[in-house]
Amino acid sequence: MEMSMYSAVFGALSTEMRLNLSANNLANVNTTGYKRDRVSFEDVFFRYAHDYHVDPRGDLREKELLPRAELIAKPRLAEQKIDFSQGALQATGNPLDLALQGQGFFKVAAPGGSYYTRNGAFHRNADGMLVTDQDYPVLGNGGPIQIPEGKTVTVDSAGMIYVDSAQVGQLDVVTVQNPEALQKFGSNLYMPQTGTTIQEGVAQAGRTEVAQGYLEKPNVEVVEEMINMIETQRTYEAYQKVMSSSSELDTKVIRMGTDKS
Known part of the structure; x- marks a missing residue:
């Protein structure tokens, strides 16, 4: 269960950063000439060995020669940048x-x-x-x-x-x-x-x-930032549930192993 726990932890940390930026943008909604901060995300994939072998002629046989690629994604912050778009x-x-x-x-x-x-x-x-x-x-x-x-x-x-x-x-x-x-x-x-x-x-x-x-005026759209904050909060809560479920499964597996011994 370590993989699910790590994915949830990194996802929650990235979401926390996004929430902080949205809160700072809203705090400067009356700051003259303020430019909002934005973040973008990327997925970091872990690949299995067969993911690197692509069959160039998959139509030669009815059945696939190799299993389908399986990728495990981990969300990461790619960059934080300033939005210099014009304000009213x-x-x-x-x-x-x-x-x-x-x-x-x-x-x-x-x-x-x-x-x-x-x-x-x-x-x-x-x-x-x-x-x-x-x-x-x-x-x-x-x-x-x-x-x-x-x-x-x-x-x-x-x-x-x-x-x-x-x-x-x-x-x-x-x-x-x-x-x-x-x-x-x-x-x-x-x-x-x-x-x-x-x-x-x-x-x-x-x-x-x-x-x-x-x-x-600042280029901060209050409604958009509020929606982002709500979405981010819900995403953070989802990551918390994943961490909690992963912890419970780990505890269950450990107890099962202890009982068998």
């Missing part, structure tokens, strides 16, 4: 609230270097610098952006910033050719995974646009 835009009317329509990221300076984000809830700090909610400087032309005092602040679709019709800077809006190499750093920021190189490029006009007075 919500109007705020705040001139320093910015959202990206299309692929791309804003760049901000944080401890340890520069990072990427889709959260455009920016504001002007006491020093006149454009910063994030965590007071990290927003980067433009490779450095922090200063917003002088003025009556109106305008940001066009290309990320050009104007104060009273005078240009004061341009946002660093970049695209990442290999977003699978990004990982979450915290504070809704992204950074390269260890040992990877980010292929960064300038966002192309018409494919990525900055929307002033808007914020990007």
